[in-house]
Amino acid sequence: MPEASNRMATPTLIKLLSKLPKAKSEIHTYSESRSKSQAAGAAHQWALKIPFKRHLLHIHMQKPVNMSTGAAAVSTVSAASCGLGKQQRRRLAAFDFDHTIVSQNTDTVVRDMLPNELISSKALTDLMESECWTEYMAEIFRLLHAQQVQESRIRDVIRCIPEVPGFVRLIKHLHKRLNFDLIIISDSNSVFIDEWLRAHNLSDCFKAIFTNPAHFDEHGQLQVRPHHQQTDCKLSASNLCKGRVLEHFVIEQDLRFNIRYDHVFYVGDGNNDICPVLRQRACDFACARQGFAMERHLIKNRNKLKLRAQLLIWRNGFDLLEQMCALPQLQGQSIESHPLETEIGRRASAAAPAAPPAPPEQ
Numbered sequence: 001m002p003e004a005s006n007r008m009a010t011p012t013l014i015k016l017l018s019k020l021p022k023a024k025s026e027i028h029t030y031s032e033s034r035s036k037s038q039a040a041g042a043a044h045q046w047a048l049k050i051p052f053k054r055h056l057l058h059i060h061m062q063k064p065v066n067m068s069t070g071a072a073a074v075s076t077v078s079a080a081s082c083g084l085g086k087q088q089r090r091r092l093a094a095f096d097f098d099h100t101i102v103s104q105n106t107d108t109v110v111r112d113m114l115p116n117e118l119i120s121s122k123a124l125t126d127l128m129e130s131e132c133w134t135e136y137m138a139e140i141f142r143l144l145h146a147q148q149v150q151e152s153r154i155r156d157v158i159r160c161i162p163e164v165p166g167f168v169r170l171i172k173h174l175h176k177r178l179n180f181d182l183i184i185i186s187d188s189n190s191v192f193i194d195e196w197l198r199a200h201n202l203s204d205c206f207k208a209i210f211t212n213p214a215h216f217d218e219h220g221q222l223q224v225r226p227h228h229q230q231t232d233c234k235l236s237a238s239n240l241c242k243g244r245v246l247e248h249f250v251i252e253q254d255l256r257f258n259i260r261y262d263h264v265f266y267v268g269d270g271n272n273d274i275c276p277v278l279r280q281r282a283c284d285f286a287c288a289r290q291g292f293a294m295e296r297h298l299i300k301n302r303n304k305l306k307l308r309a310q311l312l313i314w315r316n317g318f319d320l321l322e323q324m325c326a327l328p329q330l331q332g333q334s335i336e337s338h339p340l341e342t343e344i345g346r347r348a349s350a351a352a353p354a355a356p357p358a359p360p361e362q
């Protein structure tokens with residue numbers, strides 16, 4: 001990392017830290033980590049790394065920070081530019097997964113491998129109506145294991161879910177030709193999403209996938225945990241606030257890697273995709289699937305919700321890409337004139353279905 005720049009007097013540092021509640025919490029995280037230089041016999045023994053504006057502050061101290069007094073015996077402070085130094089301006093597309101990239105709900109597709117009488121049992125129905133979706137799915141996975149449904153069969157079922165028409169092409173085009181960073185924020189789970197992306201050669205297109213972590217345990221039972229626990233956001237489920245995830249990602253990219261997003265596209269279909277788009281800026285785009293809950297909710301409550309982002313309504317991946325390519329905001333050097341333009345037009349008219357029936361929301 002290109003280090004070097006400034007030295008900062010201790011009082012200035014303490015004043016700075018006192019103004020940064022986030023930095024204070026990171027002191028707890030980092031104050032116990034001894035710097036490598038200690039081993040080399042250097043005077044300072046403790047190191048903090050705190051992102052501040054465009055820099056990562058490296059603070060070397062002789063003792064850990066005393067949190068009650070704020071006192072720190074600081075030996076050196078240097079500010080190193082995060083990442084590559086020069087600020088990068090990029091575009092971000094954040095995708096929901098179920099009914100956005102894939103044409104079905106991964107959880108309900110796997111649930112339907114159970115016999116009907118089990119799915120409609122009172123115990124399962126009660127769990128479904130409870131707050132936490134991951135608890136419901138954990139019980140489904142337990143029952144599948146009890147029914148001796150093998151891991152390989154579950155993976156097969158996931159791989160066979162068709163894409164929403166045009167989404168494989170859309171993702172590859174945004175990633176390879178339009179220089180987008182791509183992420184997924186989904187209430188499905190990491191096993192299903194990884195399996196499907198791998199089967200469609202899309203794993204490398206995504207910079208990050210935020211979902212409920214899952215794995216097959218040593219007995220072959222699929223275990224899933226909530227992505228996080230939250231009660232702050234009433235628009236979102238307790239196990240996943242997609243708005244919080246999106247905000248954190250954008251801030252982290254800025255602080256750690258000096259990457260700023262000129263435009264953020266959020267692409268979704270369900271009610272749990274409302275929270276992230278309400279946090280978007282006027283320069284961003286809320287992309288809602290036509291005929292699905294997200295679109296209905298946004299249009300019905302447009303004035304009340306005060307959506308700042310521009311609304312794009314899409315029917316499939318082909319017409320979404322066509323709409324994106326037509327945006328004046330995306331006319332730049334990275335946009336290539338490509339034969340795909342004609343192809344998109346042709347396939348969009350062939351592939352666009354009428355508004356589908358309302359799906360289960362996920």
Ligand SMILES: [Mg+2]
Nearest residue numbers: 096098270362
């Ligand atoms: Mg969805």
Ligand SMILES: [Zn+2]
Nearest residue numbers: 233236241275
């Ligand atoms: Zn939320």
